[in-house]
Amino acid sequence: MTAAAMLRVEELSRAFGAVYAVRDVSLSVAEGETRAVIGPNGAGKSTLFNLVSGHLTPGHGTVHYAAGDRLRRIDRLSAHARARQGIAIVFQSARLFHGMTALENVMVGAHARTRHGFLSAALRLPRHHREEAAITADALAALDRVGLRDWAHRSADALPLGQQRALQVARALCARPRLLLLDEPASGLRAGEREALARLIEGLRAEGLTMMLIEHDVAFVARLADRVTVLHLGRQIAEGTPEQIRGDDAVLAAYLGQEAPA
Numbered sequence: 001m002t003a004a005a006m007l008r009v010e011e012l013s014r015a016f017g018a019v020y021a022v023r024d025v026s027l028s029v030a031e032g033e034t035r036a037v038i039g040p041n042g043a044g045k046s047t048l049f050n051l052v053s054g055h056l057t058p059g060h061g062t063v064h065y066a067a068g069d070r071l072r073r074i075d076r077l078s079a080h081a082r083a084r085q086g087i088a089i090v091f092q093s094a095r096l097f098h099g100m101t102a103l104e105n106v107m108v109g110a111h112a113r114t115r116h117g118f119l120s121a122a123l124r125l126p127r128h129h130r131e132e133a134a135i136t137a138d139a140l141a142a143l144d145r146v147g148l149r150d151w152a153h154r155s156a157d158a159l160p161l162g163q164q165r166a167l168q169v170a171r172a173l174c175a176r177p178r179l180l181l182l183d184e185p186a187s188g189l190r191a192g193e194r195e196a197l198a199r200l201i202e203g204l205r206a207e208g209l210t211m212m213l214i215e216h217d218v219a220f221v222a223r224l225a226d227r228v229t230v231l232h233l234g235r236q237i238a239e240g241t242p243e244q245i246r247g248d249d250a251v252l253a254a255y256l257g258q259e260a261p262a
């Protein structure tokens with residue numbers, strides 16, 4: 001791949017007690033690439049994402065990210081600092097704010113990058129009024145981008161699951177990410193909802209957004225990802241195009257006894 005790296009992970013490890021969730025993983029994601037991360041249950045996929053987003057710190061290894069004109073080391077920065085630099089994560093479990101509208105849910109994402117932060121915004125301090133108007137405009141634009149503009153003033157609780165996922169993506173987009181991490185965004189969705197989500201991700205890919213995506217369905221991965229990283233028991237056992245991964249013996253062996261990538 002000739003494009004510049006957006007993310008470089010080197011010999012990254014993280015253990016919980018005696019068990020390595022991620023062990024000596026090295027990978028590089030190019031600017032504009034969509035990278036899928038697959039692997040059987042417990043392979044370390046979510047842990048890897050949390051190590052990149054800053055929700056976990058590594059026991060060993062480094063994470064570099066393209067901030068400004070070069071790769072900078074970020075593995076000791078807080079999740080908040082990484083978010084301000086453009087790394088956004090959509091977690092596997094839906095974390096919407098109940099009792100808030102779709103618009104308010106998205107505005108929370110925008111506050112991650114403002115100077116004064118969410119707390120003073122929540123307190124409605126005067127200096128926030130101009131900033132607030134800009135955030136509202138950004139949040140409406142993000143809702144529009146995911147096809148939820150008409151839901152802006154409706155309760156997020158009323159949204160079907162597929163649209164709740166789209167709302168989470170909108171919230172992440174509102175923070176203007178340069179690297180978007182999506183942890184199993186399609187899990188639990190029905191066929192029509194999966195298709196809508198796939199089209200949403202395709203649209204972001206066409207816009208050139210760099211993404212990492214955890215997903216079990218290999219047809220979904222083949223459609224959306226440029227390259228695939230395969231983890232098993234914390235280690236990276238393969239990397240390549242979706243085509244290369246499908247025929248990889250180590251990958252097929254890792255999935256033995258589980259749902260194999262067909």
Ligand SMILES: Nc1ncnc2c1ncn2[C@@H]1O[C@H](COP(=O)(O)OP(=O)(O)OP(=O)(O)O)[C@@H](O)[C@H]1O
Pocket residue numbers: 016019020021022039040041042043044045046047048
């Ligand atoms: N906070 C934690 N405390 C203890 N063990 C953990 C913790 N988080 C993850 N693990 C363990 O680390 C390993 C990797 O977990 P992780 O959630 O990263 O895998 P995964 O590939 O995302 O799995 P899944 O597909 O089931 O979501 C598992 O053995 C898991 O039990």
